[in-house]
Amino acid sequence: MTSAAQVERQVEAIRARGHRPAVIVGLLSMYTASGEAVPSRGLVRAVQALGLSESSTRTALSRTQAEGKVVRERDGRRTSYLLAPATRAGSEAERDRMLATAAPAEQPLSLVAFSIPEAQRDLRHELRAQLSAAGFVSLFDGLWAATRDRAGHARKLLSDLGVESGCVFRAEVDAPEAAPFRIAGPEVARHRTRLAEFLELYGPLRGARLDAAQAYQVRSGLSRDWFALVDPHPALPPSLLADWPIDEVRDTVRELWAATAEPGGRHFGELTAD
Known part of the structure; x- marks a missing residue:
């Protein structure tokens, strides 16, 4: 059992990572029912408890309302906010993805292979940047992959940039259990490090006694950190990630999400009571 002192250290480390204004949508999605409005003063307190200032929170509320993600209601001098239906549907779909019990099904990879000389390093840098933005990840030097069918996009990219030595193809991983290998691309290595850091932060809290606050x-941290972990990174086939702690990350997320539902919701209710 994790000690109370270590729990406090872990929780403070989670809080210290900070939140972006988008946390407003996350809180309303997590803790309110469809059509349920929260008084603005209470919502500001709930966001402030996560470390944002009052002025930043009120600015974010105005911006989020202007973007149509939340709806503002007025009753005399009382102002409340509720989540827009489309925003709630999107948040619930994201949560389903976060709590999925299985890895994505294996799909053929879109692969881009290229060789660009050092004399054209600016071109090489630009190609790498645009491949990354298109959802590709570097497997090895000069070999990039995406799980979605992005072959057409990659061909156009090579053509538009004038890459003379390159090709695009679709392929499957052949018998990885018979000949396992490590992906050498630096971006993938960094992602594996982020998985380990996630477990360092949240792993000790599994089975720990947490108060409502x-x-x-x-x-709140789980939602923030899980999406930061997976969104910049394409879902590579499980066969390429056999020795990664992905299952442990999924188990940690599901266990803590369930354990914090009632006390977290109770604390949100206390913070937002008008």
């Missing part, structure tokens, strides 16, 4: 911090 701590559960509120952990649940």
Whole structure:
């Protein structure tokens, strides 16, 4: 059992990572029912408890409302906010993805292979940047992959940039269990490091006793950190990630998400009570 002192250190480390204004949408999605409005003063307090200032929170509320993600209601001098239906649907779909019990099904890879000399290093840098933006990840030097069918996009990219030595193809991983190998691309290596850091932060809290305020911090942090972990990175086939701690990350997310639901929701209710 994790000690109370270590729990407090872990929770403070989670809080110290900070939140972006988008946390407003996350809180309303996590803790309110469809059509349920939260008084603005209470919502500001709930966001402030996560470390944002009052002025930043009110600015973010105005911006989020202008973008149509939340709806503002007025009753005399009382102002409340509720999540827009389309925003709620998108948040619920993201949450389903976060709590999925299985890895994505294996799909053929879109692969781009190229060789660009050092004299054209600016071109090489530009190609890498645009491949990354298109959802590709570097497997090895000069070999990039995406799980979605991005072959057509990659061909156009090579043509538009004038890359003379390059090709695009679709392929499957052949018998990885018979000949396992490590992906050498630096971006993939960094992603594996981020997985380990995620477990360092949240792993010790599995089975720990959390009070309501701590559960509120952990649940909010889980949503923030999980999406930051997976969104910049394409879902590579499980066969390429056999020795990665992905299953442990999924188990940690699901366990802590369930454990923090009731106490986190109770604390949100206390913060938002008008």
